Amino acid sequence: MHTRDAKIKVLGIVGSPKRGATYRAVKEALDAASTVPEVSVDMIELRGKKISFCIHCNKCIKNGLRYCPTFPEDDMRDLYQPMIEADAYIIGSPVYQMTVTGQLQTFFNRLRPIAPLFTEGLFATKVGGAIAVGGTRNGGQETTLETINNFFFCTGVVVVSGGVLAYNGGAIWSKDRGAKGTEEDEVGMRTLRVMGRRVAHIARVMKYGVANLPKPFSSSELAGIDQEEMRKGFEIRDRLREDEELEERRTFS
Ligand SMILES: Cc1cc2nc3c(=O)[nH]c(=O)nc-3n(C[C@H](O)[C@H](O)[C@H](O)COP(=O)(O)O)c2cc1C
Known part of the structure; x- marks a missing residue:
């Protein structure tokens, strides 16, 4: 899933424990993103990953570590670097009780070792778009999108909306039919493509913009x-x- 010689990296994250409707949705958005020049896409699935709960021991923060010393062997170990290196994120979750899955929320919480980078402004020039996939038509897609967008707000990542018709992100009504259900939701599929392209375009504008500013800026101020x-x-x-x-x-x- 890589485009060669690309300068702008868009990272998709699938918060489902299965390879089903959300995987299909994030893939659709990433495929659309990859049509934008100089953009490469990659995907991380949380499915099957062992990610322990953050227990707020603060050992990472107190010791200035960019990894978690409490659970050094779980799968978060390999997830910090891709998060740091990406220019843009497309994060998708199935709707569970009208919000994101426990897996995705735990992943967000466990990014604490790299939280100092948020305050240093490293994430303030990255962009992110959200995707929610629910089994019911009005099953909490909007509240789930809000949770993902709130993660972007907390990290300083610039939230990319779905534009004038997809508002706060890509939303799918899967009818609990897995990848097929996603594909059958024509209206929802369109929101994914629109949002995916917008994320890539805005990430590109952001990267070129930062590189070409006449004067450097204070990233922490940003x-x-x-x-x-x-x-x-x-x-x-x-x-x-x-x-x-x-x-x-x-x-x-
Ligand atoms: C524990 C659990 C809670 C769920 N809660 C909701 C819900 O609140 N609203 C909804 O529309 N669908 C809900 N669903 C259905 C899933 O969101 C839906 O089947 C989705 O397409 C699954 O995506 P996946 O195939 O990527 O895992 C729930 C499913 C599970 C397992």
Whole structure:
């Protein structure tokens, strides 16, 4: 699934535990993306991957690690680098209880070791589009798209909408019929292609734009971070945490 000599990398992520309707949907969007000049596409499926829950031990953050030292052997190990290297994302999930799968949410949570890169602005010039695939016509596709788009908001990734007709992303009504169900939803298939192309075009504009700016910019500023404000914020937080720990020791001694 690679286009040679490409400069712009679009990474598809399939949040389903199966190779079914969502895989088919993400593939359709990636195929459309790959028609844009200089764009290469790649795909990661979360299906069959062992990804433990983030337990908020913060060992990655405290030790400045770009990997998780708590679960070093699980499959997240190989997923940080592709996320860092991509210029754009197309993330798709089946609708589970009107939101993303547990697998996808866990994957988002486990990106914590690379969270410092979000605040440094590394992701602020990347773009992302969302896809939701539900078995029911109005089964929560919109709320699922919102969850994926919220992930982009949290990381600084620029959200690419589906444009004037696909609004917040690609949406499929699969009727629980797997890949065939996706293909049968003609209207939904169109939203995937439109969104996939838009992601690729905007990623290209972004990459050329950044490379050709007359003056460099502060990437952390682009991410919405004022370093001085951040430092002050962390100082206050650490002080509060120390007070809390002292209080806890007093209570339980
Ligand atoms: C645990 C679970 C929860 C689901 N919840 C919803 C739901 O809230 N709304 C909906 O439309 N479909 C729901 N579905 C159906 C799937 O979204 C649908 O079959 C989808 O096409 C599966 O995609 P996949 O083949 O890529 O896994 C649910 C399925 C499962 C297994």
